[in-house]
Amino acid sequence: MNGSTKFRAVSQFPQGSDETTAEDVSSRYNRGMRDARQILDQTYLEMRWRCLSLAADFDRIERATGGADVIANDPRLANLREAMKMIGDQSVSRAEFLQMILSDK
Amino acid sequence: MKFIDPHIHCVSRTTDDYQYMARCGVVAVSEPAFWAGYDRSTASSFGDYFRHLLDVEPLRAAKYGIDHYAWLCINAKEAENVELAREVIKLIPPLLDHPRVLGVGEIGLNKNTANEIKIFEEQVEMAAKYDQMILIHTPHLQDKHKGTRIITDILKNDKRIKPHRVLIDHCEEHTIRIARENGFWSGLTVYPVTKVTPQRGCDILEQFGTDMICVNSASDWGESGPSNLTDTYLEFRRRGNSEEAATDVFYNNPCRFFGQSPKWKLKPIGMATG
Secondary structure (H helix, E strand, O other), X not given: OOOOOEEEOOOOOOOOOOEEEHHHHHHHHHHOOOXXXXXXXXXXXXXXXXXXXXXXXXXXXXXXXXXXXXXXXXXXXXXXXXXXXXXXXXXXXXXXXXXXXXXXX | OOEEEOOOOHHHOOHHHHHHHHHHOEEEEEEEOOOOOOOOOOHHHHHHHHHHHHHHHHHHHHOOOOEXXXXXXXXXXXXXXXXHHHXXXXXXXXXXXXXXXXXXXXXXXXXXXXXXXXXXXXHHHHHHHOOOEEEEEOOOOOOHHHHHHHHHHHHHHOOOOOHHHEEEXXXXXXXXXXXXXXXXXXXXXXXXXXXXXXXXXXXXXHHHOOOOEEEEOOOOOOOXXXXXXXXXXXXXXXXXXXXXXXXXXXXXXHHHHHOOOOOOOOOOOOOOOO
């Protein structure tokens, strides 16, 4: 998008004029960027919830008829186990690596 | 299908929520006194709040055909101010005979502090003295297991407290055994992020059975809502449980627990077939 493109002001920038430039929007966005601690503070409960949910999913499968066999042998769950290990070990691009684990080889 | 939401903070909800509940078949709710999202400065603020719970909210609910009951207490968070808490506790006994009061609640712990424990014990004493049922709030996250243990130990040590007249709320996978093995009712609160999801709530019902468990939305001023109760019903049915079994969980169980108060008029309906 061209830097001089005009935008209508949006409600989260109430101090802005009726029309503002892409640079204005960008600089405002950058000023508001969160640091790592803030992101974790805002996201932790959801991360915790997703983790609990996944554990409960595995439990539910295991409790059902044939559960032990499915847990041990289903390749989809093997992929998820590999994914969880990767999430802990990997340092960057976890989502991209996870997508590749879950993709056709 | 008829529902009862056994724990919801209607003072924090809009009329849209009442309309939603009415459309879904919610016919009764119970509203425990709780933290308003800020610490109140005087006991008289609580006096006004109690009047809202007992006189205003039942009228508001009745417009949508919903029967509204309440529980009175000072919540665990504001119990940290012991002096204020004791002033608030003094306001409660004259209100316990009000036809909309089911008992003392939601009392319990928030951060498991010495002050919270002190005021919790004083409110248990009040419940015992006036022969009231008790609705228990358990802590939210990392404090929950320890707090639930402290609460149940205190209750068990008071021989005047009958466990079947106490509901330990906000139970999760790691605390529900503590409530059930000690003979208390348990509550499952369905929240979008904290507490349990509809799926995990149904997992718990499947693992522990549906006896003496109530499911609630605990809708308040945060991320929550009455649809979490009906979503849990849908998940319960999606798993092949019968309508009768669902009625037992989402209607009859609250009737059984609340029905220990002569003020509660609704009776269990039908027979559960599992």
